[in-house]
Amino acid sequence: xxxxxxxxxxxxxxxxxxxxxxxxxxxxxxxxxxxxxxxxxxxxxxxxxxxxxxxxxxxxxxxxxxxxxxxxxxxxxxxxxxxxxxxxxxxxxxxxxxxxxxxxxxxxxxxxxxxxxxxxxxxxxxxxxxxxxxxxxxxxxxxxxxxxxxxxxxxxxxxxxxxxxxxxxxxxxxxxxxxxxxxxxxxxxxxxxxxxxxxxxxxxxxxxxxxxxxxxxxxxxxxxxxxxxxxxxxxxxxxxxxxxxxxxxxxxxxxxxxxxxxxxxxxxxxxxxxxxxxxxxxxxxxxxxxxxxxxxxxxxxxxxxxxxxxxxxxxxxxxxxxxxxxxxxxxxxxxxxxxxxxxxxxxxxxxxxxxxxxxxxxxxxxxxxxxxxxxxxxxxxxxxxxxxxxxxxxxxxxxxxxxxxxxxxxxxxxxxxxxxxxxxxxxxxxxxxxxxxxx
Numbered sequence: 001x002x003x004x005x006x007x008x009x010x011x012x013x014x015x016x017x018x019x020x021x022x023x024x025x026x027x028x029x030x031x032x033x034x035x036x037x038x039x040x041x042x043x044x045x046x047x048x049x050x051x052x053x054x055x056x057x058x059x060x061x062x063x064x065x066x067x068x069x070x071x072x073x074x075x076x077x078x079x080x081x082x083x084x085x086x087x088x089x090x091x092x093x094x095x096x097x098x099x100x101x102x103x104x105x106x107x108x109x110x111x112x113x114x115x116x117x118x119x120x121x122x123x124x125x126x127x128x129x130x131x132x133x134x135x136x137x138x139x140x141x142x143x144x145x146x147x148x149x150x151x152x153x154x155x156x157x158x159x160x161x162x163x164x165x166x167x168x169x170x171x172x173x174x175x176x177x178x179x180x181x182x183x184x185x186x187x188x189x190x191x192x193x194x195x196x197x198x199x200x201x202x203x204x205x206x207x208x209x210x211x212x213x214x215x216x217x218x219x220x221x222x223x224x225x226x227x228x229x230x231x232x233x234x235x236x237x238x239x240x241x242x243x244x245x246x247x248x249x250x251x252x253x254x255x256x257x258x259x260x261x262x263x264x265x266x267x268x269x270x271x272x273x274x275x276x277x278x279x280x281x282x283x284x285x286x287x288x289x290x291x292x293x294x295x296x297x298x299x300x301x302x303x304x305x306x307x308x309x310x311x312x313x314x315x316x317x318x319x320x321x322x323x324x325x326x327x328x329x330x331x332x333x334x335x336x337x338x339x340x341x342x343x344x345x346x347x348x349x350x351x352x353x354x355x356x357x358x359x360x361x362x363x364x365x366x367x368x369x370x371x372x373x374x375x376x377x378x379x380x381x382x383x384x385x386x387x388x389x390x391x392x393x394x395x396x397x398x399x400x401x402x403x404x405x406x407x408x409x410x411x412x413x414x415x416x417x418x419x420x421x422x423x424x425x426x427x428x429x430x431x432x433x434x435x436x437x438x439x
Contacts, residue, residue, distance in 0.1 A: 008147075010094075010180070010203070012081045015146040022146055026054035027075045029138045034122070035073060036139035038062035042119055045071065051139055073138040075122070078146045080132045087201040088155050089184045096126035098153035105154060108164050117149050124151065153180070182210035193218045223247050230260065239265075268436040270317050273301070273379075273393060276428040280419055287377055287429060289368040292348040298334035300341035300400040301393055309388045320435070338399045345400060350375050352401045360403035376403035377429035380422055382411040390432055404430075 008014050015021040029035050029045050037043050038050040038059060045051070047067030054072040056062065065071060086094035103124045110118055120140045127133055134149045143149070155178045159167060167173055175188055182204070183196035195216040202209065218235060220226045223243040227250070229235040238244070244251075248262075255262050275288045275297075288294050303316045318333045346352070349366035360374040381390045386406050394404040409422060414433060418425035423433065 010083050010086055010153075011147075011150070012083055015078045015080060021079045021081070023077045024074050025077055026072045027138050028070045029073045030070050031067070034137050036120065036137050036141070038139075040140075040142050042137060052141070057141065074141070075138045076136040076140060076143060078134045078136075078149060079127070080134070080150050082130045082132075083203060084130065086180060086203050088158075088178055088180055089199045089201055090155075090158070090178060091201050092155070092157050093129075094153055094155075094180050095129040096132045097129075098156050099132050099151050100124060100126050101156035101160065102151040102154040105164070105167065106151060117151075121149065124149075183215060191219055227251075269434055270320055270436070271389070271432065271434045272320075273430055273432045274423070274428075275430060276426060278426060280426045285370075285373065286368050287373075287375065290348050290366065292344055293350065293366070295334065296341040296344035296348065296350075296400070297397065297402065299337045299344065300397050300402065301334075302336040302396045304336065305396065306389045306392045309392045336396075338396075341400050345375070345402075350401070357399055357401050359401070361401040374403065375401065376405070378407050379404045380407050380409055380414055380428050380431040382414045382433055383408060384410075387432070393432075 013019060013021065017023070031045055033045055035043060035045045035049070035051055038052050043049060045065055047065060049065045050062050051065055051071065051073060052062050054074050056074075063071075080099070082094070082096060082099075088094055103118075103121075106118055107114075120137050120142070121134060122137045123133070123135045125133060132150070136143070136149075158178050159173065162170055162172070172178075176185055179199075180201075180203070182199055182202050184199045186195045186197055188194045193216050195214070198210055198213050199205070204210075218229065220229060220241065223241050223246065226235070226238045226241040226244065227247060230238045251260065251262050254260050275294055277286065277288050277294075279286065288297070307316050342352070345361060349364050349369075350361040351364045352361050360376045362371075363369040363373040363375070364371055366373075379390060379394065381387055386408055390406050394406055397404050411433075414422045414431065415424065416422070419427075422428050423431050
């Protein structure tokens with residue numbers, strides 16, 4: 001397993017209030033100017049707008065604007081500082097102006113539908129060659145990571161001569177991009193390979209990085225071509241090839257023979273079986289209202305068997321972050337324990353009156369569920385056919401007296417926006433679908 005680390009890279013440090021690079025200042029907001037309301041929406045300060053006055057960080061202290069005069073609201077100010085002696089691969093110094101230029105390009109690109117990092121930015125400017133200051137729209141408090149508001153530098157000295165449309169099409173950006181990273185692009189032969197050489201101006205060159213003087217990326221048709229190229233000596237490393245996981249048995253056999261080494265890296269995608277606990281249908285029952293019921297269901301799912309059944313090389317996830325991620329400490333681990341799960345279901349009020357696991361348990365005193373209602377529900381999956389994982393989960397839950405009916409929907413229907421969509425319209429009891437993280 002490859003580890004995950006967090007590093008400020010070309011910044012001297014991660015901004016924080018503790019190190020003094022983040023401050024919260026009370027500012028005066030005039031009527032009709034931009035402000036973020038108490039619900040986190042970007043709006044104008046007009047009569048009736050609910051806002052958080054300076055020093056207010058919870059909904060309880062929010063106020064309604066009367067429409068008269070200015071108000072004092074908190075504004076977040078973040079200062080970023082670049083490392084010294086950064087250079088582009090052509091030797092030109094990389095400065096704060098390049099980050100500001102990146103911000104300006106982003107504003108021009110997303111003039112109508114701006115992402116969050118732009119929408120809540122009031123100003124972004126260079127204090128000097130190394131320091132940049134970001135100021136949020138007054139009232140904005142929804143910052144998950146201050147670095148989300150740092151704009152990765154673009155080479156203003158090389159690209160500043162181009163119009164926005166030219167930036168999107170010129171070979172200088174699309175085929176021969178200038179960077180500050182460890183390598184410089186030598187050749188890009190579309191569909192065949194990309195070759196690079198070591199960047200002599202890389203800011204970690206004095207630390208003997210990067211390790212290789214030259215590196216080439218070859219494009220192949222699939223896993224069979226990739227494996228053949230590796231075994232013939234054309235490639236030293238193979239990765240990111242679709243279908244490679246299907247050759248896992250072959251790869252592990254070659255590893256045992258000493259021909260290669262297999263390294264597993266968790267990807268960004270994860271698959272979940274989600275409980276529907278708050279239906280938009282007021283008449284719908286809620287089998288999973290009780291936490292103990294949900295915990296019991298989790299303990300009755302043999303996720304190790306699911307991983308084996310689908311041939312996955314990764315590990316069973318206990319959260320939506322990889323195990324090696326520094327932020328992965330998000331809750332309990334529910335190991336497969338059907339006997340304990342059955343006991344918990346009994347305690348929650350789901351009784352097995354006939355002592356026959358082939359029939360579903362019945363409610364007897366379950367909060368929010370009428371007595372006699374069976375512990376049986378529909379389990380939605382995306383695709384053209386029932387996936388193996390869903391069948392294993394169904395059979396696993398049957399051991400605990402839980403009856404599952406599998407229903408297949410195309411992904412467009414299952415994940416359509418609410419209120420029509422099954423998942424986002426909150427019209428399901430359990431549903432299985434894939435997701436990805438970006439933390």
